[in-house]
Structures are given as structure tokens and as C-alpha cells.
Amino acid sequence: MRRLTLALLCATYLCLSLIVALTLWRNGLGWGVALSSMMGCLGLCLASHGMIMRFLEMREMRGEVEAVREAHRILLDQVVAIDGRVTDVAKIVEADVSRSTALTGEVHLLEQLVQKMGQRIEEPRAPYLAARGGQDVRADRPQGLTEVVKEALMEGRVDLYLQPVMALPQRKTVFYESFTRLRDAAGRVIMPAEYLTVAEPGALVTAIDNLLLFRCVQIVRRLARQDRRVGIFCNISMTSLGDDEFFPQFLDLLRANRDLAPALIFEIGQAAFDTRTGVHARNMAKLADLGFRFSLDKVRNLDLDLQDLQRCDVKFVKVGAQTLLDELIEMENRLVLRSMPDLAAEDFALLARRYGVDLVAEKVENERQVVDILDLDIQLGQGHLFGEPRAIKNDVLAEAGAPPPTAERLRVRAA
Known part of the structure; x- marks a missing residue:
């Protein structure tokens, strides 16, 4: 134009x-x-x-x-x-982290005060113990607790608690860890640290492990009906793995639920795993042949034999977030782990994945720890920051039906 x-x-x-x-x-x-x-x-x-x-x-x-x-x-x-808005958000996040850190410190301080108080309460009892020839006036209490544990098993007062394990950084629930809690007749919750002191000498651990397994099977089947692709970490003791009478029946229960193998991961403490016997190793191999996997928790030594873990089908290793961060040291202008100074800290998780092992940072308590473990390329996290263990309602478990005869016989015989 x-x-x-x-x-x-x-x-x-x-x-x-x-x-x-x-x-x-x-x-x-x-x-x-x-x-x-x-x-x-x-x-x-x-x-x-x-x-x-x-x-x-x-x-x-x-x-x-x-x-x-x-x-x-x-x-x-x-x-x-x-x-200006980003600055305000950064201030708010910093304030929240500060409050969370302060709260964590206060909780630790409270735990220390409780321990000291317990020690002070025990000290005045020494003269009375000497007067009774060294016999504790509470000598009857373990026996009473044993009866409480047996009664809880007989009456079915065994509750299942689940705590989420998150995929990072999306914070999507991909697993749950299961915990067992017992209740006495008055409804008071008995924690594992308390009931295991009498359950292990009283040969009750196998019955508790069996009931925990059945509860986990119930939850996995319910989640499968809801089309939720999540797995459950289920604790198992070496006592159960080495029990010649219990383990064959335990294996039968798992063989009947072999389709759930991808969703059930058996968790063992690092110290128990390192001291396993030939019987334990063979029984673990039988579970692995059915497709079940294993996880290590209570990890204190990060110098892991990854080849041994791979041979034993250990697919997860849980390390406390603070334990992991305390291992970090600076050497030659780079961060390394104290247990493995020749390896960069951010390469540890990648090296473990090459052997088929995923690291899980557990006991995560604040956002600062989340940032640090993400810098280490750890992709799974667990802790109170993401969610506390919550009890599963009995009516939810009842939908899956009563325990099979094997589980019921073990429970009654042990009790």
C-alpha cells in the first residue's frame, strides 16, 4: 500500500x-x-x-x-x-526454620531432663536395695509386664501404626513404615522399647512379628483395591528368621501371599544383619526367592559393603538425617563422608543406586535437613516433618477378615 x-x-x-x-x-x-x-x-x-x-x-x-x-x-x-514478596516469603521460611530448630532443641533438652529426673529417682532407692539384700522392690514388675503382653496378644490388642515415606522433592507418599503397638486392659499404649524387654526372653517376638506381617498384608491388599501403588516396610527380628518352628509357617503365609512381594519390604537392623548366621542367611534367601526385598535400618556405619547388600537383596538403607549430616566433613575444598573420604558426599547415593540400593533419610525433623539431603541426591525421606506414625482403625483392618489359621496358632501358642 x-x-x-x-x-x-x-x-x-x-x-x-x-x-x-x-x-x-x-x-x-x-x-x-x-x-x-x-x-x-x-x-x-x-x-x-x-x-x-x-x-x-x-x-x-x-x-x-x-x-x-x-x-x-x-x-x-x-x-x-x-x-518484595520473595523477600517476605524468605523471611517467613527462615522464621519457621528457626522455630522448628528451637522446638527440636527444646524437645532434646526435655528428654535429657527426664533422664536426669529418672536417675535422681533411682538414687534414693539404693539404701533400700541394700537393706533387702540387693533385691529390687520392683522385681515382680517384669513378670507383670510379661502377663500384660501375653494378655494383649490373646485379646488381639495389637495395633498397627503407619508412617509415610516420601519421594523427594515432590513429597509424594511412596511407602509406609509399619510399627506395632500393644495395649493393656486399660487402653494404655505399650511401646516397643518397653514390651521387647520381656517379649524377647519370653519367646513372644515371633508371635508379634507374625501378627505385624498379617496386619501389613491386610493394609497392602486394601491399598491395592484402591489402586494405590505403595509399599510397606515391615520389621522382622532375627529371632523370627532363625526359629525352626516358626519360620516354616511364616514362609507358608508369605507363599500364600506371594503376589504382594513387590509391596512388602522386610526391615532388619544393621547390627543384626552384620551378625547374621548361616541359618538367617538361608532363610533370607528363601524370602528373596519368593520376590520379597529387604531394608536396613538403625544404620550407624556408612562404610557399607554394597556388593554384599546386593547379593542379599537389600534394596533400601535407612540412615538418620542428622547421623548422615554429622558424617559430612570438608576435605580439599569438597564435602566427603567421614567413613568414605575418597568419595564425594553427593556421589554416595548414586553409588548405592548402581548396586540397586536406595538411601532413605529417616528422622527428618526440619526443612533445613530436607535441603541438605537433597544436596546429597537422596530421593526418599521419612520423619515427623512429613508425618507422624498414625494408628490404623480396627474397622479398616477387619474388612480384610480374621488372621489365617497359621497366624492364629502362632499367636495363641506364644501367648
């Missing part, structure tokens, strides 16, 4: 020049003067046209520059506003 306009204007300027030239020629000034006048008139028209177009282009350009400046000012205002 602009080219057509320019062509018409040039034609107009040429016509005007011809008209001027013809007028001069008709007035008798001759062809020379007429041609000179025509050329001069044409040049004047073109020069005027160029100046006018230049003026219009400059005005249009100034308008565009002004529009760009205005957009730039608006953008700067938005950037300043966003920067």
Missing part, C-alpha cells in the same frame, strides 16, 4: 513539473527554460516529500520509544513488587 502511494505521489510531482514547463514554453521562454524549470520543480517536490516523510517517521519512532519506556517502567515496578 505504501509503494502504491509513493508511486502516485511521484506521478503527481511529475505532472506538476510538466504543467509548469508547458506554461513557461507557451509564454515564449523556450524549451531550455521550460526543461530547467520542470527539473527544478520536480526536485523541489521530491525534497519536500522526503522531509515530510522523515518528519512523520521520527514522530512515529518517538511514539514507539515512549511506549517501550512505559512498558519498561511497568516491568520494573512488577520486578520490585515480586522481589
